[in-house]
């Protein structure tokens with residue numbers, strides 16, 4: 001299995017034995033802040049989706065592992081989202097509270113973006129709640145550009161920033177593979 005090594009972290013495609021850890025994370029309010037906790041069924045579905053996408057896209061959401069103790073501390077990579085009538089690739093990142101504020105999200109994301117740029121060309125989207133300052137900063141530090149602010153699903157209580165980033169030589173939006 002291809003493994004990406006950074007100074008402090010390892011990234012690799014998710015495997016079935018990661019399921020218990022991800023279900024634990026997806027059902028944790030602290031981990032799921034800003035989007036909402038999943039119930040165990042939805043958490044398992046989300047993990048199934050990670051496995052499926054990772055089989056199709058080398059920069060699908062991947063576990064990020066602390067090299068010191070081997071613990072999964074978060075994820076980074078793309079999933080898919082419907083936006084403006086397109087099923088687009090959307091980059092996301094999420095770390096456990098103890099692992100935040102150490103530069104891990106930027107370090108892991110920059111490494112996986114290198115992988116993406118080596119195998120694809122086009123544009124990825126990134127969707128961030130307007131008040132999620134840490135996430136906005138990760139986007140900026142990893143080369144995303146602010147595209148526009150809108151109310152997500154037209155909801156004025158959900159101001160949301162859209163960021164975009166070229167992958168490889170850039171180009172039109174990168175679209176979801178036929179797995180959804």
Ligand SMILES: CC(C)(COP(=O)(O)OP(=O)(O)OC[C@H]1O[C@@H](n2cnc3c(N)ncnc32)[C@H](O)[C@@H]1OP(=O)(O)O)[C@@H](O)C(=O)NCCC(=O)NCCS
Pocket residue numbers: 031032033034092093094095096099100101102103104105106107127128129132133134135137138
């Ligand atoms: C967003 C998240 C992934 C960032 O992870 P991280 O490893 O702490 O990120 P990094 O350390 O690489 O970078 C965070 C940057 O935001 C800055 N930051 C953190 N909190 C901030 C705040 N409240 N206001 C402004 N900037 C802030 C940090 O100083 C850092 O910038 P710097 O390197 O210029 O100092 C992490 O906080 C997280 O998992 N949050 C909960 C889930 C989430 O919001 N995911 C994103 C959904 S779009």
